Amino acid sequence: MLARKTLPFGLVILAVLLFVLALPPATHAAARSYFAERYDVSLQILSNNRIQVEETVTFRFEGGPYTYAFRQLALDQLEGIEIQGATLDGVQLPEGDQPNQVEIKRSADPIEITWHFPPTQDDTRTLGLQYQVHGHIHLRDNAEGIFWQAIPEEHEYVIRQAQITVHYPAHLTPAERPQLRGAQYTTTPIPGGLIFTAYNIPANQGVTIEILFPRGSLIAQPPDWQARLLARGAQARQMAPWAIGLGLLVGLAALVALWTYRRQHQRPTVIIPPGIVTNPPDNLAPAQAAFLLNPTAVTPAQVAATLVHLAQKGWLRLEATHGGRGLFKSRDYALQRLRDTGGLKEHEQVLFEGLFTTRQGLQSSVRLSTLGGKLPRLITPFKQALTRELLGLGFLDAQRLSERQRLNVLTTLTFLLEIPLLILGLVLVLGSDALVGVGTLALGLAGGLMIAGIGMILFTYGWLLLTPQGETHAARWKGFKHYLDNLIKQRSGLQGEWLEAYLPYAVAFGNGLQWTEAFRDQGFAPAISWLLTPAGAGNMDDLLGAIAATSVITSTGADGGVGAGGGGGGASGAG
Template sequence: MAKRFRYVIGALVLFCLVFPFQMAAGKSYQAERFDSDVVIEEGGTLLVTETIVFQFSGGPYTYAFRQLDRSETDRIDILSAAMDGVELPRGMQAGQVEISSASDPIDVRWHFAPTTDQSRTFTLKYRVSGTTRVAGNTDQVKWYLIPGDHEYKIQSSTMMIHLPAGRTLAGAAGLTGAAWNEEATPDSLIFTAQDIPANRAAILTLSFPGGSLLTHPPAWQAVQLERARQTRAAFPWAAGVGLACLILGSLGLTRFWRNNHPVRSETFEQGIITRPPNELSPAEAGALFSLPNVPLELAVATLLDLARRGWVRMEQIGHKGFLTRQVFLIVREPVVNDIPLRPHEQTAYDLVFDRQPGSSQISDSVELPKAIERLQRGLRLFSETVIETMLNGQWMDPVRRQKRRRITSWSVIGMLLSILVFFISLFMIGAVSENRAFVGMLLMGFSIALFVLSIACLSMASNWLVLTDRGLRARKQWWAFADYLKGQVRSQASILQEEWLNDYLPFAAAFHIGDRWARAFQDRGLQPQLAWLRAADDMQAANVVALMAGISASSDSASGASGGGGGGGGGASGAG
């Protein structure tokens, strides 16, 4: 029974896949003819009569449509629509034509009884005002005789263009889209072509001596010309407004910086520092360089420091992945002393072993990638406890921190306001009337200046000191110690002591050189013993390198998981 059911399901799936293609293959249409008769009237107005003969294969078909794009025209009036030589009344039933004159593009839709394997002739007559425009010293007629959006092929096309009486062309006539054969008479042009591909537009371009058709530009072009005039007139003013705002804003920011930015009350000669200069933890030492931001590396450094101090151990449990990356397990150790963890250390500990606030339940072990993922998810909480620790230890100044946050807020508000004003200026430039384009250009100059000043303000905020004088002195000392560790890594002549791998690895991780610090011991053939790292072999330096590589890969994974115009009348044409 189950086997028969599978056969039925398979047959249904096959039917659903194949049937639409069979339907599509049995239903197609093309245009036997797409002809236009265009009369160029006084004032450059076009009187157009289109005739399309569709050959339907398969079916049924119940409608045909033609869309007329209003762009670069003043007005399009639909005069009549016929099918098979009979003018149709308005409506949505078979034998009627539906005309959406208010839409853009204008949609003309012929409705007819279901038709299969037949030909039908559709005729549309309309008048276009404003498609003739001023182009340099000429009056230029530009119109899409065949729209660019038509899914059918056209077997043949004849375009009859009636020139206005007594007018001569100011250059060669142009008609794109096919290899047209042109025939000229004193008062007309005839273009013929065969086998026009689908979606190939035919754009007519005729140029007449300036003033022979137009006494003034069409309304849409007059709007463009007026907009361009106002824009040119306003440009020097807009540039002046923008430059003045930049100068005044820069002076204001400079004065604000000088009057408010903290200045160190004393200097400190760092010299060479070869060991941690004070009691700060690795996360606190690293925070001296990153505050008010607390990156994931400081949480990792805290985890390594907990291992160094005996709170956790790390065990190699195997390999994973195509490149056989070593996998480590982090295991909780029994509390070895009565010294409590600092707030940020307790937070990292609870995050790694998934202890919820107020709960006594805690995991005994966790794989390294999962631990890093938990630290990443809880990084905001960890950051808050680090900042709280720095504030309580008087390493970070709450007033300076608040001022930096205020400057950052000003910067963001300024950028958002500049973007808003910029879009308002674009709207006003497009409006043209009552010198709005002129005012819009002034607003654009102001918005650009405001955006640049906001970026400068944001840069100032990023460089704003939030440390106390005590914190600045400590940062100078820790900077010297970090430079010493980096120098030991870079120099092959440096003499590393085996106990340094264990003692300084958390600090190296906080200074973003943890993997290089471990590799330096491996490259020099040193194999210090680490009580908190258990692996299958005694190559401890290599195991630490593998551990740091695993931390780096897990950190990257966790961070990635969190984080003259074209002419009018384009339109479309088709059937269905």
């Protein structure tokens, strides 16, 4: 028999190291990062509303290689920008898209400048840009001046040091103390200007220079772009009273129409003597009773109450299991179907069949943790079934229910009309010189429709859906709900048989956990026959866990800093 030879462990490690060292350099290249050692900007205020700008940025590249850097100049609050040249490490660059050339897209907004250079790694590059800004100096309150974003908001690198120099005519004195927005800085006066110095500017932090001079010092009239804005503002102010009047007229007309409609369809209110009801006033199921108190929406609590009620009546059983998912990782519950759907109310049948029916037919067991995806599809038919049941009992008024649906449609259409009018008004006011008045009127009309829509919401909310008979029964169920609330608060006088007898109603009214805790705190410890655990019939803690889990899954499934703007800006970066 031949013995198998093996290499010593040390030789294996040595071979691996030699292999790694033999890999091409790109395999273990250093990580790429870069920052700006310096970011210097010089602004020279010239005559005829012009500003000469020179930017110089020194990048430190670590790792790489890097082959380009870019700058974008936004055309906001100015008439235009004239690019005069770009440099790389002090050398003027010709235009082009090859190394040691600069690519300039002058017709773009923002203007795009891209420096192309040979692959650079663990080294520095100094980029320069010269351009002239036309028509930026503009009016601000009772002064005029520049509000220039010298360092753009979009830059993915840190700036270790920035120096912004502003030169203005020597005979001028700023009307207010010049400021640099966006960075801590120091100011150094120079003849006919100022130097702002800032350190450690974080990535994507813009810096704006603001210098104001007395009105008439630099410009005789506002630049064209500001003159257009001022003209739009004047037109908007001129039309504002008409727009407000139109909005108020539309809103008032809608409110008057709603008031008239209400008077025409007003029904005498049923007067019911106040009182406390200590027992369920009729044989309504828990979900029916809760829906009677608010017949406009189905709550997750009503779904949970129906599950508990079906378990108590013997149609299903909850069994505590292990190995659920999501919120049920520690403990899950299996719903075991014990009977067919015969004898159930319609809303109970809808929920029962919806939970246990799959593509393979009616199942005998489902996990509670898997029901979150089914419940959204069941909420609408569940609500429709409850509505039909209350209509059949004579508790809901079919005509008023239909009228409320029409009011809901009208309310929706009102808001759908308001939104495009609002957008149209904003677009015309902000972007059109000739149609500012039309845009202002559109905004006024949108405001009037908003008033009408809010009025419709409030009107619909208070629209009675119950018949006089339904109001009487709702009042009694409200009294029973208050009785249960008081028992929970007082936690005295509780009787053991009430725990399960009233539990589905407490769950439907949204107080299932508080109801169970009240009995547990009073020392009641009955065995819950419809809730099984590995140890047998569930206790009070098991019941609390089941109620909480049921509430969670039904709730899951049911619907149920200061900155300053200015011209300039844009972006800057490298790659």
